[in-house]
Amino acid sequence: MTDLRTAGPAEAPKAVRGSRDSRFSRVLIITGSAILMLVAAAALGAPLVSSWGATEIDPASTLAAPGGSHLLGTDSNGMDIWSRVLYAARLDLGIAVAAVALAVVAGTLLGLVAGYRGGWLDDVLMRAVDILQAFPTFILALAVAALLGNGTVNLIITIAVVNAPAYARLVRAEVRTQRELPFVDAAVTSGASTVGILWRHLLPNSLTPVRVIAPLNCGWAMLTLAGLSFLGLGVSIPTAEWGAMISLGAADVVGGRWWTSVPPGLALFVSVLGFSLLGEGLQERANAKRR
């Protein structure tokens, strides 16, 4: 046994799991962000790259095929599809992001208070959240829209109300585990006020899942918005909005004029994909960190 002391050849390096995951997540995050930046650039630069207004009617050509002075053709009202798809990005992106931001703020506050206080307040708040979540999304949106009426601000509120319960639950669960940890006791014995504990200690430590879910949620919010508009519960008709455009063009598609509905549909698809990739990437990265 003694003369066998030669060092064996080094094994080929095995794939390292952690690094592959983190590289994968980076690709996802970069791709997602790039897509979203492109969409945002299109939204902001709409006047520069399109020659028609969002609701400008070209009476000379209705339902014109793509080409000529209308890059992607016109719809049944003679409005330029390319311009409308670009301008619509402003509304779609804006409403989705604003709605999710509102949902995050409201849901986080609810979850924070319910999770920290516990007891009857927790019970009351969480049962209210239960009731909200028990409604199918569109029924709830219908009810809110019917109650508040149409309009951009109301749409934001509607979509926020639909999404806030998820954040309330996430944050509450996170706070409930966090508040049992020693650093909260340390804050209490250091004389921190309740608001101080919530704001400076529990809030920053409970936001990790929210950061991961929020971008994904923006994608869903866009779909909800498009769905509401498609059903006629969203923006009013001439306004450029992808869901409304798809709805408007639906009848023409059947007649073979695909350019009325397909471009806004593609725009919607690409934007939601951007948010999804970004969200997935963030999730992967959070998972990789946890290991």
Added chain:
Amino acid sequence: MLSIENLSVLIHRPDRQVAALSDVTFAVRPGEVVGLVGESGGGKSMVARAVVGLLPGGAHTSGRVLFDGADVLRMDEAALAAHRGRGAAICFQNPRGALSPTRTVGRQLVDRLVTHQAMSAARARDAARELFEAVGIRSPQRRLDAYPHELSGGMAQRVMISLATGCAPGLLIADEPTTGLDVTLTREILRQFRRAADADGRSVLLISHDLASIAEVCDRVVVLYAGTVVESGPAEQVFREPAHPYTRALLRSVPDVGGRPVVATPGGMPLLTRVPENCPFVTRCAYADATCATRRPPTEPRTDPSGDWSVACFHPQAGAIGGAEAPSPVTLAGDRGAAETKPAVLEIDDAHVVYRSRFGSGGHHALRGVSLRLAAGETLGVVGESGCGKSTLAKLIMGLVAPTSGSVTVAGQSLVKQPGRPRPRGRELRRLRTRAQLVFQDPIGSLSPRRTVADSIAEPLRAAGLAATERAARVAAVLDRMELDRAILGRYPHELSGGQAQRVGIARALVGEPDLIVFDEPTSALDVTVQAQILAVIADVTADTDRASVFISHDLATVRGFADRVAVLYLGRVVEEGPVDVVFDDPRHPYTRALLASAPRLGGTPAPDGAAVQLVKDLEEADATAGCPLAARCPFVTETCRSQPQHLQSYGASRAACWRVPELTALIGKQATTP
């Protein structure tokens, strides 16, 4: 049996490379218990992983791990599976985590026997019962049907051992099997490994950070530092006369119940990126010279009767570790006993704490009538095994739990709602809370993960309403006292080492100049040499005369270092209380005697009055509502003990809650002669 030859493990990660093991060579023979000792990061667990072929991804190995002549590093999956099942078995550090929570422990053991030993189910159940009996589980038939959560930590570790030995492996590896267990249990569990070696001729590889506690059961020990073997040899000799400076530092970092002073070794273990060219211990070694810095010392045998002792050091030391070697003993020289006349900083009067169970009636009676009084300048040590109510006592003092009855005041004020006392509210309460500060067991967990160190330390100053510039100045001052670099202020808790985090925790406790600091097991989560450094810091802090300190620990030896008085807690009651030297050198209560007897000692410090009290093992959570709490485990129990509550009575300078104290010395003598 097991022979590791020149094993090196390099781990490649995208951002760094770690030399986890460098040229590790040692062997474990059949029937032998070998201890693998060192601090975390030293490579102990990496050795265990290599032996069972579970190295992490990205690991490059060289050298050989021979098990019964076959090289584990070159086995294919099928050979590895057989090797792990019948060749080498591992007991993990956290036994409850390693047991499947939804199946009874009997079922888990039986399944394993049926799979690996090809037994019939009925025979496997019989065999399982016998295995449980062999590891000292009482009423094994009943325990077979228990779920892991129904077992205590010690019981779960026994189940783990029976699972590991069940398939009759040639080699049993135990990775820190007694971490988190009480002193009395630690002894029991370690003896199980000794038995496995003696009775069945198995090899046992016992991994531990604590050389003193495992030395007794090991035949040989191997000391690892930064992935290199620095010393290996017969356990008794290495323990008594360690030759390598690191082994000596390791042993001297551990406080001893005999009162031997702790000597802290500065610095920390280096993280090697490649096989070292020099002695890895060079930066922390008092004997290092130019040779040590440039060349790696070869492993050379020592002149020793067994011829089995080798050291990798240019300047091996000889002789036992004595007090003479200690340049700065960490003992507290204040005037003890003069505190009685000063006003009390902390007063607890007959406090009971009952945790109500959430569903229905009942609950857990954590503290049963504790009375303590502490004046400024005094340090009280509180010792006891897990579950004795130590942590509840800390929370009670800090006002984190309210007493169910009785009272607790800090500086004469009440921090929680309690009957018959006004409690300040709002800002006044917040300011008052900062008068008592807690240093936590989990140093990193006690810091808010997304707050910088500067923020965390300044927290108590916010309550006092100080301006930001004033806060920064105070933080800087306390940082200097903790010997921390300013650069640490901008860091987050996960970027700190355990020792740094605990210094930050102590800095936070100190910054508001409180009247009372409670240390709740502040070193139990730290590495051995770091422990010694933190203990030195704490000794310095508790020496301040304008403040009172409570030091809570399950480790008797750490308390002895700097407490003036000590209280021994058992099942929520104080069973003995008195000046620290009196209690440690002349214990009265049978429980204190048993605790002191189980504590590992370095050579040269004899146990008090010879024969030790052996408690009946495996306490079955006896909930003694009447009578002495120790009645179920005490060897000297009588009817009187069972029926009559025991109160603290004075015996000399200390007080003990046992009426048989005067007869005990005679009784213990009798126990020793008739085992």
